[in-house]
Amino acid sequence: MGFFTKDVDKDKWKNKYLELLNVQQQTADMSREKEELLCKAIIRLALAASGFNAQLDQYLHSIRHHLEKGIDSSTLKKDLEHFIDTLGGLNADNYKSSSDTGFLFDFLLRQYTDTQQQSALQALRNTNTSDNQEQLFNTLLAIINLDVPSAGLVEGIVNQIDIKIVSDQLLRLLEGIDIPIVFSQQAHAVKQELVAVNTAVPFVMLLDRSISLLLQIKQHNQLERQDIDKFLIHITEQLAELDQTVHGANEVALESELRRSKLDQSLSEQIEELQLTSNNATKLESLKEIINDRLIKITTEIQDYNQKESARRKKTQLQLEELTQKVKEMDAESKELKSKLERASAQAFRDALTGLPNRLAYEDRLHNEYARWKRYQMPLSMIIWDIDLFKQANDEFGHKYGDEVLRTISKKLSEHCRETDFISRFGGEEFTMLLPNTDKAMAVRLANQLRYVIEQTDFNYNGRQLRPITISCGVTEFMDDDTSETAFERADSALYKAKQQGRNQCCSD
Numbered sequence: 001m002g003f004f005t006k007d008v009d010k011d012k013w014k015n016k017y018l019e020l021l022n023v024q025q026q027t028a029d030m031s032r033e034k035e036e037l038l039c040k041a042i043i044r045l046a047l048a049a050s051g052f053n054a055q056l057d058q059y060l061h062s063i064r065h066h067l068e069k070g071i072d073s074s075t076l077k078k079d080l081e082h083f084i085d086t087l088g089g090l091n092a093d094n095y096k097s098s099s100d101t102g103f104l105f106d107f108l109l110r111q112y113t114d115t116q117q118q119s120a121l122q123a124l125r126n127t128n129t130s131d132n133q134e135q136l137f138n139t140l141l142a143i144i145n146l147d148v149p150s151a152g153l154v155e156g157i158v159n160q161i162d163i164k165i166v167s168d169q170l171l172r173l174l175e176g177i178d179i180p181i182v183f184s185q186q187a188h189a190v191k192q193e194l195v196a197v198n199t200a201v202p203f204v205m206l207l208d209r210s211i212s213l214l215l216q217i218k219q220h221n222q223l224e225r226q227d228i229d230k231f232l233i234h235i236t237e238q239l240a241e242l243d244q245t246v247h248g249a250n251e252v253a254l255e256s257e258l259r260r261s262k263l264d265q266s267l268s269e270q271i272e273e274l275q276l277t278s279n280n281a282t283k284l285e286s287l288k289e290i291i292n293d294r295l296i297k298i299t300t301e302i303q304d305y306n307q308k309e310s311a312r313r314k315k316t317q318l319q320l321e322e323l324t325q326k327v328k329e330m331d332a333e334s335k336e337l338k339s340k341l342e343r344a345s346a347q348a349f350r351d352a353l354t355g356l357p358n359r360l361a362y363e364d365r366l367h368n369e370y371a372r373w374k375r376y377q378m379p380l381s382m383i384i385w386d387i388d389l390f391k392q393a394n395d396e397f398g399h400k401y402g403d404e405v406l407r408t409i410s411k412k413l414s415e416h417c418r419e420t421d422f423i424s425r426f427g428g429e430e431f432t433m434l435l436p437n438t439d440k441a442m443a444v445r446l447a448n449q450l451r452y453v454i455e456q457t458d459f460n461y462n463g464r465q466l467r468p469i470t471i472s473c474g475v476t477e478f479m480d481d482d483t484s485e486t487a488f489e490r491a492d493s494a495l496y497k498a499k500q501q502g503r504n505q506c507c508s509d
């Protein structure tokens with residue numbers, strides 16, 4: 001009778017083995033869980049960092065795309081390397097944007113027509129390759145000599161320019177650029193003064209203030225850009241850190257697998273030897289001894305393996321907790337940044353006075369509606385509105401009243417058009433509307449309804465009932481080979497016709 005026929009010993013063996021299998025299963029589950037958590041965190045961070053720069057976006061997209069299939073360390077490493085290289089390249093030429101300074105040069109060249117100033121400005125424009133904006137601005141200020149406006153300069157400006165035209169241009173410039181919220185009050189005040197300016201001396205001071213405001217806005221935008229770049233670098237470092245942790249986790253899992261297969265191999269070798277010994281055994285006592293020795297050896301090996309595994313599990317658990325904490329922090333950071341960016345971009349697209357979408361938002365929407373019209377050929381109409389004799393109302397009752405009129409008209413116009421229609425404050429007392437799925441006849445009908453609503457609105461000032469305020473508009477429908485500019489020109493000409501024909505009317509082309 002063989003020694004292995006004893007059921008108790010056989011069960012002891014089986015249980016040990018099953019226990020080991022169980023431990024192995026738990027380890028594998030834990031690794032998978034950890035990997036999923038890491039993938040999620042990296043995908044979220046890549047999403048949060050998207051949209052800043054088209055070059056970076058392609059790598060962020062690739063990182064997300066690869067991670068959706070699970071972590072492959074070598075692909076992730078490659079993606080991250082590309083990302084970091086591109087980011088480094090961007091930092092080098094980030095602040096050389098010639099278009100930013102271009103608008104300043106255009107503006108100054110229009111305002112400073114003295115030949116000396118013109119040639120100095122042109123020369124600076126042609127040779128300016130410096131990254132140092134502060135230096136550039138100082139040179140510019142020296143050329144136009146704004147800090148100490150001499151009598152000669154004042155006279156020069158007064159003789160050479162029409163104050164109304166320049167202040168209108170400055171107004172348009174201020175309305176055309178994104179004004180960060182911190183400057184909105186200052187910009188509003190400058191705009192109001194530009195609207196009201198009528199003598200040369202305050203105008204020169206106002207010009208000084210306008211340019212200094214433009215410079216401040218530019219510096220502010222640069223700082224904001226630097227902040228975003230810092231955040232991108234921070235995210236990249238965190239991604240790299242996570243990548244390292246994944247590497248570490250993979251190595252630990254690999255080690256554990258190796259130990260496990262060594263144990264398996266050792267156990268099966270010992271069992272084979274036992275079988276061989278029992279088959280060849282002739283004496284029961286010596287056989288018992290051999291088997292006992294083997295069992296002790298096997299038990300020691302299993303205990304040793306369990307001890308190491310338990311230490312490793314504790315370490316993995318600790319790493320997992322650290323990782324979870326890190327992921328939570330990164331998650332909170334990216335959420336905060338996302339909401340900050342959303343707030344900032346919502347502000348950039350709104351007109352502060354009326355709350356309507358501004359000109360920038362209009363350009364954006366026009367781009368989309370135009371593309372849709374080109375593709376699907378559904379009718380698309382455009383209306384340009386202008387308040388009638390608004391200058392009179394301003395002159396008579398002051399700008400505060402004028403602002404109130406602007407707010408009331410904005411509210412009425414938005415309340416009385418469809419949700420799919422888009423209305424914006426284009427600038428000053430002008431509004432634009434884009435009407436998808438609306439042909440010219442329908443647009444003219446709607447325009448006349450809106451015109452009537454405004455005509456019927458009571459405008460009060462300090463409890464005083466005032467004469468009605470009216471609005472006029474030009475209507476057009478996109479057709480044939482229209483570009484957004486040609487359609488706009490037609491609507492603008494139709495508006496001009498409406499004004500010429502006596503105002504408070506809607507004309508179409």
Ligand SMILES: Nc1nc2c(ncn2[C@@H]2O[C@H](COP(=O)(O)OP(=O)(O)OP(=O)(O)O)[C@@H](O)[C@H]2O)c(=O)[nH]1
Pocket residue numbers: 195196353386387388389390391392394398399400401402403406427428429499503
């Ligand atoms: N209160 C106020 N007035 C503004 C604002 N933006 C532009 N304006 C004024 O709107 C007036 C527009 O005047 P004009 O372009 O001469 O036109 P108008 O008086 O409406 O005459 P028509 O368009 O020919 O009917 C100017 O006096 C600007 O100062 C603003 O934000 N607030």
